[in-house]
Amino acid sequence: MARAEKVAVGVDLGGTTFSIGLLSTAGELLAEHSYDTPRSEDEPLALAAAASAIGGVLEQETIAPDRVLGIGVGIPGPVDPEAGIVKTAPNLPELDGANAVEIVGEQFDLPVLIANDAYCATLAELRYGSGRDVANLVMLTLGTGVGGGIALDNRVRRGPRQIMGEVGHIIVEPDGRRCGCGNHGCLEALVGRDGMVNQALRLLEHGRPSVLSERAGPRHERRSPKLISEAADEGDKVALEVMQTSGHYLGVAICSCIVLCDPDLVVLGGGIAAAGEVLFAPIRRTVRHRSQISGFDVSKIVPAELGNEAGVYGAGALVLDELA
Numbered sequence: 001m002a003r004a005e006k007v008a009v010g011v012d013l014g015g016t017t018f019s020i021g022l023l024s025t026a027g028e029l030l031a032e033h034s035y036d037t038p039r040s041e042d043e044p045l046a047l048a049a050a051a052s053a054i055g056g057v058l059e060q061e062t063i064a065p066d067r068v069l070g071i072g073v074g075i076p077g078p079v080d081p082e083a084g085i086v087k088t089a090p091n092l093p094e095l096d097g098a099n100a101v102e103i104v105g106e107q108f109d110l111p112v113l114i115a116n117d118a119y120c121a122t123l124a125e126l127r128y129g130s131g132r133d134v135a136n137l138v139m140l141t142l143g144t145g146v147g148g149g150i151a152l153d154n155r156v157r158r159g160p161r162q163i164m165g166e167v168g169h170i171i172v173e174p175d176g177r178r179c180g181c182g183n184h185g186c187l188e189a190l191v192g193r194d195g196m197v198n199q200a201l202r203l204l205e206h207g208r209p210s211v212l213s214e215r216a217g218p219r220h221e222r223r224s225p226k227l228i229s230e231a232a233d234e235g236d237k238v239a240l241e242v243m244q245t246s247g248h249y250l251g252v253a254i255c256s257c258i259v260l261c262d263p264d265l266v267v268l269g270g271g272i273a274a275a276g277e278v279l280f281a282p283i284r285r286t287v288r289h290r291s292q293i294s295g296f297d298v299s300k301i302v303p304a305e306l307g308n309e310a311g312v313y314g315a316g317a318l319v320l321d322e323l324a
């Protein structure tokens with residue numbers, strides 16, 4: 001690395017761990033360090049810990065402060081990026097209302113930018129991942145919940161109420177399972193972690209034989225989308241049906257995304273997106289049949305490329321987009 005090359009610091013803050021990455025202006029991840037997230041009942045310790053860790057990383061990587069363009073922080077929940085405030089962080093509730101820009105910025109004479117983590121993941125794929133050759137994409141991240149983001153004209157958009165791209169709350173079954181948001185039949189309620197596990201339980205209640213029965217533990221405590229996708233890979237019929245149904249719901253939601261955004265690419269990220277064809281085949285089949293009006297090329301529904309590093313790439317990209 002040239003001595004004078006500028007870098008951006010990207011922080012990916014999570015409920016269990018947080019990571020700090022150094023991104024070159026060319027988008028190369030020069031270093032990444034991970035830490036346990038400290039918790040407290042009522043103090044936003046995680047933000048102060050991230051700030052201290054940044055100082056440590058810069059020292060360890062011998063980066064002089066004048067080479068740092070700024071610090072980007074991805075927050076696991078909705079934020080007010082202009083005010084620098086965390087609105088709510090369901091997995092880190094002690095951060096609710098905290099001024100992240102002030103807390104992180106206190107120790108540095110540097111600009112600090114914050115964004116929601118799904119925004120960061122979308123920006124990361126747009127700049128450095130599956131979407132690096134396109135200007136318009138929709139991203140869906142499949143995990144405990146279903147997050148996402150929308151990029152139009154090479155920028156990730158959130159809208160005046162920061163709600164644009166919340167694809168997990170597209171209604172795909174109007175009278176379906178209740179969602180954490182209070183509504184019924186949202187995509188997240190059907191294919192989020194609990195939604196997929198619930199699908200499997202319903203099939204098993206009908207006495208269908210499945211390796212899931214023995215692998216999930218006596219109280220089904222190990223049942224998870226990962227377990228389901230592994231069983232589907234081995235040809236387990238119940239697991240395959242869950243993947244088919246989930247793929248169908250995802251496909252229905254993606255059809256809505258296509259007519260709303262006309263994307264060049266649909267990117268699927270998060271753990272379960274690594275399931276491969278067993279999930280992508282029913283998604284593509286549904287989109288091919290249900291979005292004939294768009295003629296969308298279903299080969300443009302692709303997995304995300306950056307995996308767990310998307311968070312630090314995206315947080316660093318916040319800085320590079322604004323300041324490089």
Ligand SMILES: [Zn+2]
Nearest residue numbers: 169179181186
């Ligand atoms: Zn919902």
